[in-house]
Amino acid sequence: MTSPSSPALPPVTADVAAGALELLPQRLRKRIDPAVAKASGWPVEATQDGVRVRVDADTSVTLKVTDGIVARPEDAVCDCLLAPACLHRAALLSSAPLAETGAAGPAAVDQAAGASPQPDTAPDEPDAAAAPEEPDAPDGGVQPLTAAQQSALIGLRRAATGVLVAGVAGGGAVQRVELLHAAHSARIAGLPLPAAAAVRIARRLDEARSGDPGFRLSELSAELAGLLDLLRRPADAVTPARRAYRPAKPLRLHGLFTEPVVTASGYAGATGYALAPDGGLRTLSDIAPGGPERAAAAALSPVPGGCALSLREWGDGGAVILTDPTVSPEGRVGGGARRRSVRAPGAAWHEPPLDALWQRPPADQLASALDWLHLPADDRPAGGDLLFLTGVMTGQGGFAVTGGPTLRLLAPDERPELPYAENLRLLGSYPGLALRLAGRVVPDRPDGIRALAAAWRGHDGGTVRVDLGLRRVHRTDVPAPSAAFAPCPPPPALPVELDLLRRAVHRAIAGGRAVTAAAADGELPRRLRAVGLTTGADCARALAAAAAERRHDALGRLLPGDPDAFATAWLAAAVYVSAAAGSLLAAAWSAAGPDASQTRSGPAGVQP
Numbered sequence: 001m002t003s004p005s006s007p008a009l010p011p012v013t014a015d016v017a018a019g020a021l022e023l024l025p026q027r028l029r030k031r032i033d034p035a036v037a038k039a040s041g042w043p044v045e046a047t048q049d050g051v052r053v054r055v056d057a058d059t060s061v062t063l064k065v066t067d068g069i070v071a072r073p074e075d076a077v078c079d080c081l082l083a084p085a086c087l088h089r090a091a092l093l094s095s096a097p098l099a100e101t102g103a104a105g106p107a108a109v110d111q112a113a114g115a116s117p118q119p120d121t122a123p124d125e126p127d128a129a130a131a132p133e134e135p136d137a138p139d140g141g142v143q144p145l146t147a148a149q150q151s152a153l154i155g156l157r158r159a160a161t162g163v164l165v166a167g168v169a170g171g172g173a174v175q176r177v178e179l180l181h182a183a184h185s186a187r188i189a190g191l192p193l194p195a196a197a198a199v200r201i202a203r204r205l206d207e208a209r210s211g212d213p214g215f216r217l218s219e220l221s222a223e224l225a226g227l228l229d230l231l232r233r234p235a236d237a238v239t240p241a242r243r244a245y246r247p248a249k250p251l252r253l254h255g256l257f258t259e260p261v262v263t264a265s266g267y268a269g270a271t272g273y274a275l276a277p278d279g280g281l282r283t284l285s286d287i288a289p290g291g292p293e294r295a296a297a298a299a300l301s302p303v304p305g306g307c308a309l310s311l312r313e314w315g316d317g318g319a320v321i322l323t324d325p326t327v328s329p330e331g332r333v334g335g336g337a338r339r340r341s342v343r344a345p346g347a348a349w350h351e352p353p354l355d356a357l358w359q360r361p362p363a364d365q366l367a368s369a370l371d372w373l374h375l376p377a378d379d380r381p382a383g384g385d386l387l388f389l390t391g392v393m394t395g396q397g398g399f400a401v402t403g404g405p406t407l408r409l410l411a412p413d414e415r416p417e418l419p420y421a422e423n424l425r426l427l428g429s430y431p432g433l434a435l436r437l438a439g440r441v442v443p444d445r446p447d448g449i450r451a452l453a454a455a456w457r458g459h460d461g462g463t464v465r466v467d468l469g470l471r472r473v474h475r476t477d478v479p480a481p482s483a484a485f486a487p488c489p490p491p492p493a494l495p496v497e498l499d500l501l502r503r504a505v506h507r508a509i510a511g512g513r514a515v516t517a518a519a520a521d522g523e524l525p526r527r528l529r530a531v532g533l534t535t536g537a538d539c540a541r542a543l544a545a546a547a548a549e550r551r552h553d554a555l556g557r558l559l560p561g562d563p564d565a566f567a568t569a570w571l572a573a574a575v576y577v578s579a580a581a582g583s584l585l586a587a588a589w590s591a592a593g594p595d596a597s598q599t600r601s602g603p604a605g606v607q608p
Helices: 014-022 032-039 088-097 147-171 174-190 191-211 215-229 293-299 309-313 355-359 362-373 418-427 495-517 524-530 534-548 563-592 593-599
Strands: 044-047 050-054 060-064 076-078 251-262 268-274 281-289 321-325 340-344 386-393 398-401 406-410 436-442 448-457 463-467
Touching: 014 088, 014 174, 032 088, 032 174, 032 398, 032 463, 060 088, 147 174, 147 191, 147 463, 147 495, 147 563, 191 215, 191 362, 215 495, 215 563, 251 281, 251 293, 251 309, 251 386, 251 448, 268 293, 268 309, 268 362, 281 293, 281 309, 293 309, 340 406, 362 386, 362 436, 362 563, 386 448, 406 418, 418 448, 495 524, 495 534, 495 563, 534 563
Parallel strands: 406 448
Antiparallel strands: 044 050, 050 060, 060 076, 251 268, 251 321, 268 281, 321 340, 386 398, 386 436, 398 406, 436 448, 448 463
16 A cells, blocks of 8 residues: 555656557456556555556556656556556556646646646747647638547547536546547647647546545636637637747846645646736746645745745845746746846835735726636736735634725645645734735635735834745734724625526536436526526526436437537536626625725734
8 A cells, every 4th residue: 555655656648648548448448447446555666767556466567757757658567468558557547647748848737726837947949839820711711620620629529528427526537538538639630729728627637536635626617618618619729829938038027925836736836926027927937746845845946047046035025137038928937048037126015016016906906817717728817816905804714805895815725734724824813914915816706815925014013924825924923913993894705596506517517417417406597587697597497407308219218318418508507607706706896995995904004
């Protein structure tokens, strides 16, 4: 049995994992799920260039890693007689965390909340990562889909629908690997956007299967809805991948905070967020294969380019000037041998130019963050889902936003190795404490924000600024509160009826079609219509009907339900819930109004 001190399985690329299942004969493919369950108990031992997994006394599987991942089929070798078309090899590769390779090395992670930090692995020649562009049609329109692209889109639709019909609880390795195989076919056919979306969904399924603390059902639901919606628009699906990194002019970047990154795909590290001269945000990451312990170590790694400043120091009021940087269109600062960095005078959060981030009305920030969430994942600017808020702790774990609503501060990651939850409990026990906060919007939790970093006045009147996921706050860091504040209104919440529809959407992806049919609420459409949500009522009725539909053939025999009809009804409900929740959330924040802050900020104000 694998012990806590045993080495973990290295990440495996999507193509290698999919190919292992493809080699299995049908009789063995039916046994893959029980084999995957057994694989979690096979002992793992480190080797010079990877790991060896002991299946039994006579059989072992050896995994060779390159740049921290199993990148080629020949790097996974079983010594049984049926190899490579054996159950041992396929089960182990299906059990390993999922990685993905790109032109510049291993891709980083899809982090649970929206922002997707990437590793600092940009090539020296930025154009090397460019995908071939789709030629325009002679009449100026979009080039028609090729036969390979049409086949790949059908395969992706079938695989994504299979994940939805089975659900997280009913699905297994077969659904996951079929999704990876469809993603591989789409990538070869020149469909990078839907292929990347399919791999992200497979990663979410990995998180669910492994019980990862970072897994959130709402994020899997959003990813699946995004892919199914993209597949309905073939012209958008064939959009070429954006170039990864391009040379940029020298950049002066004022550090804001540093965020730890830990994922189920076997990567960990830290990402620093900074403000650029144009007012946009930039990110610089150190992410590589590893566990939670690597996050703290990566935060102490120096900013590349010769600057004697760590990522954590940079995020704690430092500034750097980068010469010859490479920057992606989304704002990620890449690597490259030519890049140099020089330390520069920094700024506190209440000083220019950083102070401008907190002066923007909260409702405007929320509207921009919600718009960001509706962009394709590859088009989202770095930090577009971040909120910069000023307010006061209310004493019940709440945070009364100046000019906005009262919110609950949520831990972005509840792993015990990261001190988010512990820090937020401590800050919540100091009612009246004035804070400046950097956090991430939570679209399915209108009452909350994921707190990433905070600043306040310490005992000596100086600034205490903390990356909440990297440094543990002690009571000696927090002064006794002296500000009085008026009672605050409760946090905003979705109408009960809309929340019930949201839960039905999430229940569908959690339990699949069978659970959706069994748990359908026949009263929900009527309740939605009664409060004026007529489109929501139609979506709820269609979802329940598609889940329960069972047709008969001419001889009266029961036919399988139509998976495409169920997927279409679920997608309509998911899109409606997302749009309605965003609209109501924006209205709730706007209703708070700037006058609400007059009794909340306290006499000391907030200038940490």
